[in-house]
Amino acid sequence: MINEEYKAMLGGKSVIRELAEYATARGKEIGYDNVFDYSLGNPSVPAPASFTAAMTDLYAHGDPVALHGYSPSLGNPEFKQAVADYLNRKFAMAYTANHIFPTTGAAGALSHAFRAVTKPDDEIVTFAPYFPEYGPYTAGAGLKLTVVPADTTAWQIDFAAFEQALNPNVTAVLINTPNNPSGAVYSAATLEKLASILTAKQAEYGHDIFLISDEPYREILFDGGKQPYPSTFYDNTLSCYSWSKSLSLPGERIGYVAVNPKATDADLLVPMMGQISRGTGHNCPASSIQLGVAKVLDETSDLSVYETNMNLLYDALTSIGFDVVRPGGTFYIFPKALEENATAFCMKAKEYDLILVPSESFGVPGYFRMAYCIDTDKVKRSIPALERFAHEVYGK
Amino acid sequence: MINEEYKAMLGGKSVIRELAEYATARGKEIGYDNVFDYSLGNPSVPAPASFTAAMTDLYAHGDPVALHGYSPSLGNPEFKQAVADYLNRKFAMAYTANHIFPTTGAAGALSHAFRAVTKPDDEIVTFAPYFPEYGPYTAGAGLKLTVVPADTTAWQIDFAAFEQALNPNVTAVLINTPNNPSGAVYSAATLEKLASILTAKQAEYGHDIFLISDEPYREILFDGGKQPYPSTFYDNTLSCYSWSKSLSLPGERIGYVAVNPKATDADLLVPMMGQISRGTGHNCPASSIQLGVAKVLDETSDLSVYETNMNLLYDALTSIGFDVVRPGGTFYIFPKALEENATAFCMKAKEYDLILVPSESFGVPGYFRMAYCIDTDKVKRSIPALERFAHEVYGK
Numbered sequence: 052m053i054n055e056e057y058k059a060m061l062g063g064k065s066v067i068r069e070l071a072e073y074a075t076a077r078g079k080e081i082g083y084d085n086v087f088d089y090s091l092g093n094p095s096v097p098a099p100a101s102f103t104a105a106m107t108d109l110y111a112h113g114d115p116v117a118l119h120g121y122s123p124s125l126g127n128p129e130f131k132q133a134v135a136d137y138l139n140r141k142f143a144m145a146y147t148a149n150h151i152f153p154t155t156g157a158a159g160a161l162s163h164a165f166r167a168v169t170k171p172d173d174e175i176v177t178f179a180p181y182f183p184e185y186g187p188y189t190a191g192a193g194l195k196l197t198v199v200p201a202d203t204t205a206w207q208i209d210f211a212a213f214e215q216a217l218n219p220n221v222t223a224v225l226i227n228t229p230n231n232p233s234g235a236v237y238s239a240a241t242l243e244k245l246a247s248i249l250t251a252k253q254a255e256y257g258h259d260i261f262l263i264s265d266e267p268y269r270e271i272l273f274d275g276g277k278q279p280y281p282s283t284f285y286d287n288t289l290s291c292y293s294w295s296k297s298l299s300l301p302g303e304r305i306g307y308v309a310v311n312p313k314a315t316d317a318d319l320l321v322p323m324m325g326q327i328s329r330g331t332g333h334n335c336p337a338s339s340i341q342l343g344v345a346k347v348l349d350e351t352s353d354l355s356v357y358e359t360n361m362n363l364l365y366d367a368l369t370s371i372g373f374d375v376v377r378p379g380g381t382f383y384i385f386p387k388a389l390e391e392n393a394t395a396f397c398m399k400a401k402e403y404d405l406i407l408v409p410s411e412s413f414g415v416p417g418y419f420r421m422a423y424c425i426d427t428d429k430v431k432r433s434i435p436a437l438e439r440f441a442h443e444v445y446g447k
Numbered sequence: 448m449i450n451e452e453y454k455a456m457l458g459g460k461s462v463i464r465e466l467a468e469y470a471t472a473r474g475k476e477i478g479y480d481n482v483f484d485y486s487l488g489n490p491s492v493p494a495p496a497s498f499t500a501a502m503t504d505l506y507a508h509g510d511p512v513a514l515h516g517y518s519p520s521l522g523n524p525e526f527k528q529a530v531a532d533y534l535n536r537k538f539a540m541a542y543t544a545n546h547i548f549p550t551t552g553a554a555g556a557l558s559h560a561f562r563a564v565t566k567p568d569d570e571i572v573t574f575a576p577y578f579p580e581y582g583p584y585t586a587g588a589g590l591k592l593t594v595v596p597a598d599t600t601a602w603q604i605d606f607a608a609f610e611q612a613l614n615p616n617v618t619a620v621l622i623n624t625p626n627n628p629s630g631a632v633y634s635a636a637t638l639e640k641l642a643s644i645l646t647a648k649q650a651e652y653g654h655d656i657f658l659i660s661d662e663p664y665r666e667i668l669f670d671g672g673k674q675p676y677p678s679t680f681y682d683n684t685l686s687c688y689s690w691s692k693s694l695s696l697p698g699e700r701i702g703y704v705a706v707n708p709k710a711t712d713a714d715l716l717v718p719m720m721g722q723i724s725r726g727t728g729h730n731c732p733a734s735s736i737q738l739g740v741a742k743v744l745d746e747t748s749d750l751s752v753y754e755t756n757m758n759l760l761y762d763a764l765t766s767i768g769f770d771v772v773r774p775g776g777t778f779y780i781f782p783k784a785l786e787e788n789a790t791a792f793c794m795k796a797k798e799y800d801l802i803l804v805p806s807e808s809f810g811v812p813g814y815f816r817m818a819y820c821i822d823t824d825k826v827k828r829s830i831p832a833l834e835r836f837a838h839e840v841y842g843k
Contacts, residue, residue: 052618052655053712054566057719097511110503115493121697155551155700155730162728170450184725191726222448259448301517302734304551316449323453329580330587332558334551337733338698 065183066412067091070397074406081404087433088406089421092231092382094299096352096424102298105346109339118342122335124325126153126307130341134307137348138290142280145312152324155304155336157267158188160291161225162331163324164308165192168261168289169222175263176216177225178208179414180232180385182265185225197221201415206235206376206385210244217248219256224249229268229278232413232420233385234361234378236272239279246285253287259315262288267306270297270351272380273358286313289320294344296382299352305336305344357382360423360430367434372447382424385410389445393419403440405433461579462808463487466793470802477800483829484802485817488627488778490695492748492820498694501742505735514738518731520721522549522703526737530703533744538676541708548720551700551732553663553689554584557621558727559720560685560704561588564657565618571659572612573621574604575810576628576781578661581621593617597811602631602772602781606640613644615652620645625664625674628809628816629781630757630774632668635675642681655683655711663689663702666747668776669754682709685716690740692778695748701732701740753778756819756826763830768843778820781806785841789813799836801829 067090074088109118125131131148138144154160169175171193177185179201189196199216202209226245228237237245249260264281269292272278282288293306310320328334335341361378368375368386375386388396393409397419400407410418423430441447463486470484505514521527527544534540550556565571567589573581575597585592595612598605622641624633633641645656660677665688668674678684689702706716724730731737757774764771764782771782784792789805793815796803806814819826837843 052564052566052569052657053715054563054719056566057563057722058712058715060722061715061718093517095512098515103506103511107503107506110499110506115499116491116695119494119696119698121489155728158730159728167450167453168448170448170452173448187722187725188728191728261448299512300515302515302731304730304733316454319449319454319457322457323450326453326456326583329583331727332551332555332584332587332729333727334554334700335698337700337736340733340735 067183067408070406070408073401077404084429086404086406087429087436088425089423090406090408092422092424094296094301094352094424095426096299096354096356098299099347099350099352101350102300102343102347106339106343109342113342118339120338122153122338122341124328124335125321126151126335127338127341130345133345133348134309138309142283144280144282146309147312149318149321150310150312152308152310152321153336153341154306154308155333156295156301156306157265157291157293158184159304159333160293160306160308161188161263161265162191162333163327164263164289164291165189165194165223166327167320167323168259168263169194173222174218174220175223175225176213176221178213180206180230180410180418181414182227182231183412198414203415206230206233207237207241208245210248214248217252221260222258223261223263225263225265226281227265228281229271229380231268231381232383232410233376234381234383235376236276236278236379237281242279242281242284249285249287259287261314264288264290266290267293267296268381271354271357271382273361273378276379278380282309282311286311287315289314297351297354298344298347300340300344303337303340305340356427357424359427360425363427363430363434364421364423367437371438371441373441382422384421384423385418388417388419389441389447391417393417399444400440403436405436405440463579463804466802466804469797473800480825482800482802483825483832484821485819486802486804488818488820490692490697490748490820491822492695492750492752494695495743495746495748497743497746498696498739502735502739505738509738514735516734518549518734518737520724520731521717522547522731523734523737526741529741529744530705534705538679540676540678542705543708545714545717546706546708548704548706548717549732549737550702550704551729552691552697552702553661553687554580555700555729556687556689556702556704557584557659557661558587558729559723560659560687561585561590561619562723563716563719564655564659564685565590569618570614570616571619571621572609572617574609576602576626576806576814577810578623578627579808594810599811602626602629603633603637604641606644610644613648617656618654619657619659621659621661622677623661624677625667625776627664627777628779628806629772630777630779631772632672632674632775633677638675638677638680645681645683657710658684660684660686662686663692664777666693667750667753667778669757669774672775674776678705678707682707683711685710693747693750694740694743696736696740699733699736701736752823753820755823756821759823759826759830760817760819763833767834767837769837778818780817780819781814784813784815785837785843787813789815795840796836799832801832801836
């Protein structure tokens with residue numbers, strides 16, 4: 052019998068997807084090269100050649116039965132060990148293979164993290180602006196998502212608003228740094244303060260509050276900056292990662308949850324995630340991709356194009372007169388729209404073949420997101436269009 | 448806050464997994480070659496060389512950005528079209544690409560099928576003997592699983608018991624043919640009668656009852672037999688498939704749901720599955736594997752070893768005096784144990800280094816499963832052990 056709830060969801064199309072579809076259609080009219088499509092966050096640089104070489108080698112010399120065989124239900128042990136070693140090297144953690152749960156990308160990681168440390172009807176808190184899929188992701192785990200209003204000055208955390216949002220029903224807090232859509236990198240000061248509030252509230256409420264840290268943009272950092280590793284600030288942290296961006300492998304669906312070894316029940320959480328998989332139909336990332344990624348953990352795609360694009364756009368936007376916080380990482384920038392209604396602003400931009408995403412779905416009104424994971428040449432060609440749009444429509 | 452429900456699940460270890468772990472440990476003592484391990488259903492033959500060639504070609508000549516890029520949320524269109532064409536050719540169906548939802552193996556397929564055509568607290572009916580993971584799979588979708596007692600004469604369907612189990616809360620029926628663990632292939636007569644009962648009950652209850660057909664063993668057939676395609680018998684059918692067995696790619700997690708074009712809301716069901724994915728963290732099978740599998744849809748691994756092994760075991764078991772139905776397909780055989788308590792029987796078999804799985808977890812007492820996806824040489828060497836065991840312990 053058809054599930055009416057999912058059927059009803061078909062009405063509500065994602066704004067981002069609608070804009071991307073419009074961009075594709077418009078591209079058929081005027082050539083996609085002439086559409087300044089800033090809608091979608093798809094990596095535009097290839098996977099590193101070393102990954103292709105690793106996979107080619109596996110196909111040439113690997114035993115197909117082992118290469119394509121079932122992973123153990125908690126993931127390939129060598130892969131888990133390699134990930135633990137990498138994280139320990141990089142962030143001075145003390146993970147063992149047993150703290151790493153390989154997943155089908157960050158979506159799979161979050162799905163397991165939510166279910167492991169909350170129960171249905173619990174409250175989970177996140178911070179505006181936030182990735183719109185957090186809505187269905189948390190709803191799927193039966194959670195109530197509470198959104199803390201944005202710190203619009205620097206896209207860090209409005210701690211007064213955060214403390215107001217906390218209550219004993221909150222069992223998890225969800226952060227995303229470097230942030231989609233703002234490009235902000237949470238500072239050590241932000242993470243310290245967050246940790247100290249959570250520690251105090253755990254004591255006050257008499258129960259754990261887990262920090263679920265969504266980190267797919269961890270390696271895309273600008274101006275020589277660093278992303279402090281959230282798990283080093285707070286023991287009850289589950290770090291959710293994906294190689295979608297750092298290795299440009301979004302379609303291969305590979306990531307993990309890393310359980311802080313000092314978290315409550317740290318040694319049980321990965322086996323519990325194995326139980327969660329049985330109910331959701333998850334079953335480890337593709338076996339061959341686990342083996343390939345294990346060989347290139349210290350590498351990334353050439354991510355420099357994102358910084359090049361960011362600099363071009365940041366300079367152009369500020370010189371036009373946009374109010375914009377300089378991104379510390381990711382491939383997004385999140386300027387203030389030139390009128391209060393961001394959707395109206397983005398609709399007008401379409402007339403200039405600028406595909407910009409209004410901020411309402413990110414939980415903050417009046418801004419827009421540009422995903423600049425596109426050719427630098429197109430970024431350059433888009434700047435005159437941005438200038439004309441701001442001048443002709445808004446007198447800038 | 449730790450989810451106590453999943454934590455409690457850690458206690459209950461799967462019998463199959465426990466036996467497999469025992470087999471591995473015992474292998475360390477006496478050499479794994481000397482352990483007659485019939486516990487696990489992992490394909491023992493390699494993927495076809497054509498698959499390796501297709502993947503090698505994709506890595507050598509494909510554009511990495513396209514090869515590893517996000518699939519559209521409902522799957523790669525060319526892959527979906529290729530699957531639809533294949534099924535239409537093979538089973539005279541009229542699928543379009545829009546009726547195919549690519550999933551991470553059969554587990555992913557079932558997870559979406561359940562949620563699309565049932566709602567939490569509905570009842571779903573399956574038939575003993577059944578794959579034990581149907582328990583957690585259906586529980587994950589919030590369903591009550593009702594198991595119809597087995598037809599032990601031929602492992603088809605006990606229709607009297609089925610009709611007794613039906614009631615207005617039943618919104619889906621789950622079948623698995625060729626069947627794990629019995630090796631039975633549902634006949635056209637069985638599928639026709641099943642369809643006619645479901646059609647009558649739909650009318651009586653005034654609501655749809657979907658048939659969810661789990662078909663990962665579809666191509667492993669013996670004695671020149673055929674598996675009638677369940678969807679051709681009943682319009683409201685969702686066919687769930689995986690290439691785990693036919694192409695020996697279990698670790699790559701690739702399969703699909705195929706929605707019968709004449710099903711209720713047939714054109715909405717795949718988009719609904721896209722919505723379901725957002726809540727479970729599913730996101731299409733690995734992009735490169737979709738492209739590779741699309742090139743070898745008409746092929747299979749060399750599956751003949753399974754028939755060779757089945758013949759050896761069937762002949763040995765019957766000549767020893769076991770009561771056993773000849774499998775029509777799969778790589779399982781499901782003889783009657785030589786005492787009422789199948790678990791006691793299998794524990795005694797361990798003394799002969801025979802790793803057999805007792806039938807209780809498959810929903811029928813008194814039988815045992817042998818998964819003969821192992822080397823033929825080991826099957827041959829196991830027969831004297833089987834003979835000694837039956838003779839020394841049971842006087843056969």
